[in-house]
Amino acid sequence: MSVIWSGEGPALLLALDRADGTPLGHQLQDQLRAAVRGGRLRAGERLPSSRRLSEELLVSRGMVVACYEQLIAEGYLVGSAGSGTRVAAGVREPAARSRPAGTTSPSATTTDRVEIDFEYGVPDLKSAPLPDWLWALHEAGRTAPTAVMGDERDAGALRLRQVVAAYHRRVRAGTADAEHAVIVSGFRQGLVLALSVLARSGVERVGLEDPGPREHDELVRRAGMHPVAVPVGGDGLDVDALYRSRARAVVVTPAHQCPTGVVLAPERRHALVAWAAEVDGTILEDDYDAEFRYDRQPVGCLQGLAHDRVLALGSLSKTLAPGIRLGWLLVPPALVGPVVREKLLTSRGAPALDQLALATLMESGRYDRHVRRMREVYRQRRDTLTGAVTEHAPGLRLVGLEAGCHALLELPEGVVEEEVVHSALRRAVRVYGLSRYRVDAPRAGEADVHPAMVIGFGNVNEERILRGVEVLGEVLSGTLP
Amino acid sequence: MSVIWSGEGPALLLALDRADGTPLGHQLQDQLRAAVRGGRLRAGERLPSSRRLSEELLVSRGMVVACYEQLIAEGYLVGSAGSGTRVAAGVREPAARSRPAGTTSPSATTTDRVEIDFEYGVPDLKSAPLPDWLWALHEAGRTAPTAVMGDERDAGALRLRQVVAAYHRRVRAGTADAEHAVIVSGFRQGLVLALSVLARSGVERVGLEDPGPREHDELVRRAGMHPVAVPVGGDGLDVDALYRSRARAVVVTPAHQCPTGVVLAPERRHALVAWAAEVDGTILEDDYDAEFRYDRQPVGCLQGLAHDRVLALGSLSKTLAPGIRLGWLLVPPALVGPVVREKLLTSRGAPALDQLALATLMESGRYDRHVRRMREVYRQRRDTLTGAVTEHAPGLRLVGLEAGCHALLELPEGVVEEEVVHSALRRAVRVYGLSRYRVDAPRAGEADVHPAMVIGFGNVNEERILRGVEVLGEVLSGTLP
Numbered sequence: 001m002s003v004i005w006s007g008e009g010p011a012l013l014l015a016l017d018r019a020d021g022t023p024l025g026h027q028l029q030d031q032l033r034a035a036v037r038g039g040r041l042r043a044g045e046r047l048p049s050s051r052r053l054s055e056e057l058l059v060s061r062g063m064v065v066a067c068y069e070q071l072i073a074e075g076y077l078v079g080s081a082g083s084g085t086r087v088a089a090g091v092r093e094p095a096a097r098s099r100p101a102g103t104t105s106p107s108a109t110t111t112d113r114v115e116i117d118f119e120y121g122v123p124d125l126k127s128a129p130l131p132d133w134l135w136a137l138h139e140a141g142r143t144a145p146t147a148v149m150g151d152e153r154d155a156g157a158l159r160l161r162q163v164v165a166a167y168h169r170r171v172r173a174g175t176a177d178a179e180h181a182v183i184v185s186g187f188r189q190g191l192v193l194a195l196s197v198l199a200r201s202g203v204e205r206v207g208l209e210d211p212g213p214r215e216h217d218e219l220v221r222r223a224g225m226h227p228v229a230v231p232v233g234g235d236g237l238d239v240d241a242l243y244r245s246r247a248r249a250v251v252v253t254p255a256h257q258c259p260t261g262v263v264l265a266p267e268r269r270h271a272l273v274a275w276a277a278e279v280d281g282t283i284l285e286d287d288y289d290a291e292f293r294y295d296r297q298p299v300g301c302l303q304g305l306a307h308d309r310v311l312a313l314g315s316l317s318k319t320l321a322p323g324i325r326l327g328w329l330l331v332p333p334a335l336v337g338p339v340v341r342e343k344l345l346t347s348r349g350a351p352a353l354d355q356l357a358l359a360t361l362m363e364s365g366r367y368d369r370h371v372r373r374m375r376e377v378y379r380q381r382r383d384t385l386t387g388a389v390t391e392h393a394p395g396l397r398l399v400g401l402e403a404g405c406h407a408l409l410e411l412p413e414g415v416v417e418e419e420v421v422h423s424a425l426r427r428a429v430r431v432y433g434l435s436r437y438r439v440d441a442p443r444a445g446e447a448d449v450h451p452a453m454v455i456g457f458g459n460v461n462e463e464r465i466l467r468g469v470e471v472l473g474e475v476l477s478g479t480l481p
Numbered sequence: 482m483s484v485i486w487s488g489e490g491p492a493l494l495l496a497l498d499r500a501d502g503t504p505l506g507h508q509l510q511d512q513l514r515a516a517v518r519g520g521r522l523r524a525g526e527r528l529p530s531s532r533r534l535s536e537e538l539l540v541s542r543g544m545v546v547a548c549y550e551q552l553i554a555e556g557y558l559v560g561s562a563g564s565g566t567r568v569a570a571g572v573r574e575p576a577a578r579s580r581p582a583g584t585t586s587p588s589a590t591t592t593d594r595v596e597i598d599f600e601y602g603v604p605d606l607k608s609a610p611l612p613d614w615l616w617a618l619h620e621a622g623r624t625a626p627t628a629v630m631g632d633e634r635d636a637g638a639l640r641l642r643q644v645v646a647a648y649h650r651r652v653r654a655g656t657a658d659a660e661h662a663v664i665v666s667g668f669r670q671g672l673v674l675a676l677s678v679l680a681r682s683g684v685e686r687v688g689l690e691d692p693g694p695r696e697h698d699e700l701v702r703r704a705g706m707h708p709v710a711v712p713v714g715g716d717g718l719d720v721d722a723l724y725r726s727r728a729r730a731v732v733v734t735p736a737h738q739c740p741t742g743v744v745l746a747p748e749r750r751h752a753l754v755a756w757a758a759e760v761d762g763t764i765l766e767d768d769y770d771a772e773f774r775y776d777r778q779p780v781g782c783l784q785g786l787a788h789d790r791v792l793a794l795g796s797l798s799k800t801l802a803p804g805i806r807l808g809w810l811l812v813p814p815a816l817v818g819p820v821v822r823e824k825l826l827t828s829r830g831a832p833a834l835d836q837l838a839l840a841t842l843m844e845s846g847r848y849d850r851h852v853r854r855m856r857e858v859y860r861q862r863r864d865t866l867t868g869a870v871t872e873h874a875p876g877l878r879l880v881g882l883e884a885g886c887h888a889l890l891e892l893p894e895g896v897v898e899e900e901v902v903h904s905a906l907r908r909a910v911r912v913y914g915l916s917r918y919r920v921d922a923p924r925a926g927e928a929d930v931h932p933a934m935v936i937g938f939g940n941v942n943e944e945r946i947l948r949g950v951e952v953l954g955e956v957l958s959g960t961l962p
Contacts, residue, residue: 002647003643003644003647003648003844004844005844005846006844006845006846007845007846007849007850008846008849009651009846009849010648010651010652010843010848010849011651011652011779011849011853012651012652013651013652013653013654013779013781014779015778015779015780015781016778038656039650039656040650040651040654040655040656041650041651042647045647045651125627125630125631126627128627128630130622130626130629130630133622133834134618134619134622137615137618138615141611141614141615145611146606146607146609147804148611148804149606149609149611149802149803149804149805150606150802150803150804162484163484166483166484166523166526167484167491169520169521169522170490170491170492170493170494170521170522170526171491171492171493171494172494173494173521174521175519175520175521184828185666185828185829185830185831186828186829188827188828188829189827189828189829192826192827192828218826219826222826297496297497298492298494298495298496299496300494300496321630321631322630322631322829323628323629323630323631323832323833323834324630324832324834325829325830325831325832325833326832345673345699345700345703346669346670346673346827347665347666347667347669347670347673347828348666348667348669348670348803348806349666349806350666350806350832351804351805351806351807351831351832351835352804352806353614353804353805354832354835362491363484363485363486363487364487364488365486365487365488365489365490367491368488368489368490368491368492369488372492
């Protein structure tokens with residue numbers, strides 16, 4: 001797909017050498033031919049008007065017109081009254097190149113035939129409040145026209161830091177102020193910044209939940225530290241195992257564990273905070289999904305219990321939309337300086353306009369209204385999922401349903417997760433085995449470890465949930481041992 | 482400044498314990514008192530309506546009303562017909578905390594009295610095309626309502642990669658295709674990604690221009706490599722010195738050297754490309770200011786000469802506005818995979834809506850029109866600067882004026898840069914000595930090294946340029962040795 005510039009298109013770089021003996025008109029023809037042949041100008045691209053090009057090159061307009069006419073005659077260009085002079089089709093098709101490694105996800109080859117994808121962690125993209133977001137961008141531009149175009153450089157826009165700190169205090173029972181908030185471009189950047197700071201401060205080992213998102217292992221390694229797996233049971237993270245691991249930092253999802261969906265039990269919350277105090281440790285709290293709880297009382301964040309030991313990571317990817325790419329850190333006072341410095345030295349931060357728009361959106365109540373609306377949407381999807389499992393996969397247990405947009409479907413012992421995944425995929429339904437969240441594949445006979453599927457339903461509507469679970473039920477009845 | 486939520490404000494996290502013997506009404510009162518005393522709720526913040534809170538907590542509305550009345554009576558809350566129930570002023574003022582280290586720039590203490598700032602590298606913020614940008618955001622949202630809310634994950638939005646590659650081919654005589662383009666959140670992030678990839682590929686030493694931006698030294702060190710200074714003379718980078726440095730990568734500003742403003746001479750361009758081929762080296766081309774040339778023919782980019790050896794870094798911070806925070810890399814084919822991977826593992830990239838808006842802005846011709854308009858603005862500022870120096874500092878030479886938004890004002894030998902900087906600052910004019918761009922302070926008697934000021938005029942209007950240079954002239958006549 002070629003780029004079709006509106007109007008005249010960007011300036012075309014050509015340089016005539018007046019010291020060279022070659023007449024300027026010939027030089028111009030040669031250079032335009034070379035630009036088309038070499039692919040700098042592609043089929044359909046418009047050339048500058050003869051007036052503009054003559055002004056830029058300090059030659060007569062007649063010379064440019066003559067040159068264009070010559071190249072039209074030679075078939076390099078085509079001219080028309082309405083749309084100016086353009087590059088002709090077919091002169092040079094760029095050679096097909098091999099696709100560079102790493103630019104496609106490993107599963108892209110089968111994407112086109114997946115009809116229902118129970119991917120974890122994707123919110124309902126159709127419900128993303130684009131009109132509200134555009135409104136907020138306008139409001140921010142209207143109220144701070146110069147600020148939104150300048151560089152914000154350090155911890156992020158002050159207004160947004162004030163708003164997210166107040167929001168976190170109110171909704172999550174946090175205790176941070178604006179001076180502890182650092183705006184980042186999403187969870188991933190926030191985690192990488194925090195890990196870098198910990199590594200520079202001398203931390204060597206970082207505890208990661210098992211099961212849990214395994215890409216964090218690599219992030220820890222790239223920061224120069226060792227990831228250590230800490231088991232998660234029905235009460236959440238095993239704090240005794242964390243002590244034994246000799247880690248001095250840990251990444252946890254206390255509100256709704258990823259992927260098992262369990263809540264960190266009250267006594268374990270206190271044990272975890274005590275651990276941090278005892279080993280001079282840092283708790284990285286991924287507070288995702290906390291807004292989407294259904295049948296239980298809200299659980300405050302760990303950050304509110306120990307603001308000097310807990311670094312809370314907030315993100316909009318699940319509440320608003322992943323494309324917004326904004327998030328925040330609420331940082332223990334001693335680490336604020338190092339985190340801000342790390343941010344400055346790796347990227348200058350998020351767009352100023354977007355930051356002020358988010359502050360506007362949150363203060364206006366529109367953010368909150370969206371979250372409340374989505375809570376109902378997801379609650380209905382969850383109920384649909386529960387009903388569909390009862391109907392199509394009777395006897396199987398769904399766990400982690402009290403909150404969030406995913407649940408764990410426990411499979412009978414002996415079922416091989418990969419077989420289920422592949423059979424479902426052949427029927428255009430994508431599901432994900434729990435093993436991909438584990439450090440080690442479950443050993444046969446291990447009492448505690450059942451095969452299971454992680455079912456994300458955030459971006460799957462009710463009709464597709466019904467159909468997808470029906471297929472899954474049929475697949476399971478064919479793969480039961 | 483407290484946050485004033487519109488409407489009811491975000492949900493307030495409170496949890497009643499029905500197993501506890503304490504009556505629920507008392508629990509609610511206690512928790513609200515604690516939230517106000519502890520600073521979770523601040524003066525002026527609105528509480529949820531009694532209806533909403535009663536629904537959330539599953540208690541009677543009358544209980545919530547009674548609780549609010551009690552706390553109004555106690556002075557924690559205030560109630561009014563129009564604006565609901567709010568937190569009273571004066572109950573708890575957050576204790577003043579010491580400002581965390583690292584969140585202010587070192588020079589912030591004097592910012593309030595600087596009236597004219599000849600800072601390098603800042604474009605005219607008042608001219609930033611905010612209406613065009615908001616238009617482009619809307620257009621992108623209108624044409625791709627779901628795509629702009631999703632996550633783009635790898636190299637960046639395809640449409641934007643197509644557009645920047647075509648732009649670079651046309652305006653800069655580059656040779657990249659969309660598959661070599663990687664969208665980043667600005668120059669800084671792009672440079673850090675590229676340096677990380679080089680370090681992981683085994684590069685140990687990176688050449689940096691001297692004089693040049695010295696913060697790059699630290700970026701190279703943080704990537705685990707050694708920065709080596711390579712002298713810049715009147716023809717640009719000293720390629721012989723680069724050979725001797727044993728570096729296998731180099732960061733250069735060939736179109737308009739930062740900060741001397743010289744153009745890399747043709748024979749040195751070829752020598753630099755030959756160096757890269759000979760040592761298996763990589764050239765990081767910072768192509769800034771290339772759009773703003775005044776009295777000379779355009780100079781094509783190095784990337785167009787050797788696309789397999791040159792990684793070009795493009796940014797909007799100087800052509801559009803630093804607050805946009807978008808940029809791009811055009812990457813040698815062999816490095817595309819590693820660069821994309823590095824990007825994915827450090828941050829998920831730039832906002833999808835902003836990326837498609839930039840593609841829209843560039844294709845529409847509005848970007849180009851803005852660049853052309855700014856070229857005239859900067860040309861006039863440059864002419865004003867030249868005239869002012871002739872008038873107020875006769876005999877001093879300005880160099881690097883053929884392009885860009887800054888120039889070098891050479892000072893007489895023996896003048897001490899720091900004295901000029903301080904004397905000007907006392908008169909509310911901020912200028913910057915060339916020494917801050919040098920690895921070593923100039924040695925007395927060194928033939929080649931004059932004291933000089935780097936004068937950025939991008940964000941200083943003509944009136945201020947005149948006044949600022951007048952002050953500088955007076956300062957210089959007082960500090961001449």
